[in-house]
Amino acid sequence: MPDAAVELRGVSKVFVARDRRVVALQDIDLSIAHNEFAAILGPSGCGKSTLLNMVAGFDRPSGGQVRVNGAPVEAPDPSRGVVFQEAALFPWYTVWDNVSFGPRTMGVPAAQYRPKVEAYLDQVGLRGFERHYPAELSGGMKQRVGIARVLVMGPEVLLMDEPFGSLDAQTRLVMQELLLSVWERHHQTVLFITHDIEEALLIADSVSVMTARPGRIKKRLVVNLPRPRSVDVTTSPVFNELKREVLALIREESLRAASEGLA
Amino acid sequence: MLPKRGPWFLLLPLALLALWHLAVQQRWVIEGIIPGPTQVAESWYRWIFGSPTRSLSPYSGTWVANVLYSSRRVLQGFLFAAAVGIPLGIFVGWNRLVARLVDPTIQMLRPVPITAWLPFSIAVFGIYDAGALFLIGLGAFYPIVINTTHGVRDTNLLLLRAARMLGAREGTVLFKVVLPSALPSIFTGLRLGVGIAWTAVIVAEMIAVKSGLGYVLWDAYYVGRMDICVATMFSVGLLGFLSDQAILLASRLLLRWRTLEAHA
Numbered sequence: 001m002p003d004a005a006v007e008l009r010g011v012s013k014v015f016v017a018r019d020r021r022v023v024a025l026q027d028i029d030l031s032i033a034h035n036e037f038a039a040i041l042g043p044s045g046c047g048k049s050t051l052l053n054m055v056a057g058f059d060r061p062s063g064g065q066v067r068v069n070g071a072p073v074e075a076p077d078p079s080r081g082v083v084f085q086e087a088a089l090f091p092w093y094t095v096w097d098n099v100s101f102g103p104r105t106m107g108v109p110a111a112q113y114r115p116k117v118e119a120y121l122d123q124v125g126l127r128g129f130e131r132h133y134p135a136e137l138s139g140g141m142k143q144r145v146g147i148a149r150v151l152v153m154g155p156e157v158l159l160m161d162e163p164f165g166s167l168d169a170q171t172r173l174v175m176q177e178l179l180l181s182v183w184e185r186h187h188q189t190v191l192f193i194t195h196d197i198e199e200a201l202l203i204a205d206s207v208s209v210m211t212a213r214p215g216r217i218k219k220r221l222v223v224n225l226p227r228p229r230s231v232d233v234t235t236s237p238v239f240n241e242l243k244r245e246v247l248a249l250i251r252e253e254s255l256r257a258a259s260e261g262l263a
Numbered sequence: 264m265l266p267k268r269g270p271w272f273l274l275l276p277l278a279l280l281a282l283w284h285l286a287v288q289q290r291w292v293i294e295g296i297i298p299g300p301t302q303v304a305e306s307w308y309r310w311i312f313g314s315p316t317r318s319l320s321p322y323s324g325t326w327v328a329n330v331l332y333s334s335r336r337v338l339q340g341f342l343f344a345a346a347v348g349i350p351l352g353i354f355v356g357w358n359r360l361v362a363r364l365v366d367p368t369i370q371m372l373r374p375v376p377i378t379a380w381l382p383f384s385i386a387v388f389g390i391y392d393a394g395a396l397f398l399i400g401l402g403a404f405y406p407i408v409i410n411t412t413h414g415v416r417d418t419n420l421l422l423l424r425a426a427r428m429l430g431a432r433e434g435t436v437l438f439k440v441v442l443p444s445a446l447p448s449i450f451t452g453l454r455l456g457v458g459i460a461w462t463a464v465i466v467a468e469m470i471a472v473k474s475g476l477g478y479v480l481w482d483a484y485y486v487g488r489m490d491i492c493v494a495t496m497f498s499v500g501l502l503g504f505l506s507d508q509a510i511l512l513a514s515r516l517l518l519r520w521r522t523l524e525a526h527a
Binding site: 056057058075076077078080081082084086088089090091092093101102105106133134135136149150153 | 419421422424425426427428429430431432435439440443444446518519520521523524
């Protein structure tokens with residue numbers, strides 16, 4: 001097995017819109033170890049979602065290489081489960097059918113996936129909502145379905161694109177703790193995109209701070225906080241020290257962006 | 264303020280009926296040409312329930328038969344249009360190559376009104392059912408294919424990505440994601456299509472075939488039976504309304520998830 005679960009080498013992404021070249025990502029080097037929970041922290045428009053899309057296989061890099069478990073990423077695959085910001089559930093399917101979509105699609109017999117679906121619905125606290133449609137669920141509950149439907153595929157890598165970004169503060173806390181408890185059971189490799197400093201420090205093993213456009217990785221910090229973690233950790237001195245460091249990096253970055261007329 | 268409950272929707276139709284009655288009674292319209300509502304109602308009643316053999320009127324008791332003629336043509340033409348329009352719309356919306364191949368032709372033919380196709384249709388199919396079905400099918404085809412195409416193209420990119428990362432192959436994506444996502448739009452196309460089908464059947468029957476409500480309408484006009492003409496108008500309106508309601512009902516049953524969304 002290669003050393004890194006996810007590896008980006010010299011990755012760049014250029015978009016061409018109305019004859020204008022926009023460099024979304026430039027020279028990204030990133031390596032995420034097996035079972036590492038890695039957060040990418042950056043301002044909006046820094047290309048952090050683009051980065052995730054390339055690891056997911058939705059988007060191709062303009063330059064450089066994206067490898068997962070040593071193999072170049074060609075297309076989306078259930079081994080790389082994605083949780084989107086907007087839960088992106090199938091509105092015509094019930095909770096049960098959304099979560100069992102993957103196994104059904106892969107031709108797994110019902111007898112085999114049924115206990116798994118039940119177990120994951122249980123883990124995300126959605127038992128009793130199996131027959132509900134997404135329209136009947138709150139934002140937090142939708143995102144629980146979004147998490148359960150990728151976990152049921154047993155992914156090696158979990159890609160999360162600001163999954164709690166559109167939730168209210170209280171729901172977000174509940175969901176962060178839920179994610180921590182789910183992760184403690186499986187320890188998948190996670191790439192977690194966020195613009196929330198506290199969220200990144202609370203859940204991740206490492207936080208890579210990105211610059212504004214063109215997106216680059218400014219610095220990678222290791223979060224040495226004991227696990228299992230809960231929200232209480234956010235008041236500890238170590239946490240605050242890390243937060244100060246990240247804030248300084250971000251302030252530096254936004255000042256640079258402002259001076260270049262980007263902010 | 265009107266109270267919320269009550270048959271308020273009847274208010275305007277009843278006022279219009281009263282105005283019609285008054286216009287005939289007060290001779291605001293040419294006497295003897297435009298029939299009053301009661302005369303139309305009587306003629307319509309005899310047209311439906313009259314005895315075909317013991318009456319002097321040639322229309323007596325022929326309503327059901329003509330309704331069936333027209334309805335069957337609408338149904339056949341409409342089903343044909345849906346059977347071609349929905350799959351074609353899906354392919355045009357899904358595949359850029361198919362779109363480039365087919366879409367310009369559809370857009371070029373669409374502005375030709377179905378009424379303009381009439382002589383051509385008679386020349387090709389003669390005065391048989393096939394000519395009427397061609398017109399009805401063609402008229403209903405355009406809104407169905409165009410709305411299906413739009414529905415397919417409007418499919419949320421995130422849902423496509425979600426399906427693919429869950430292991431769905433293109434066939435599954437098409438049938439389990441694109442099709443349900445396009446269904447509301449497809450139903451819009453079907454509703455517009457059935458409306459045009461009723462327009463087309465009347466035009467076709469007026470000229471290209473010798474049965475059905477459109478034929479009766481033109482025939483009654485020629486012999487000066489304006490009461491039958493007006494009764495035909497009401498009949499077609501009623502049938503159009505009922506077929507629209509039938510599609511609406513089918514869409515409500517199939518799109519239950521969507522009514523939930525509307526109430527959320």
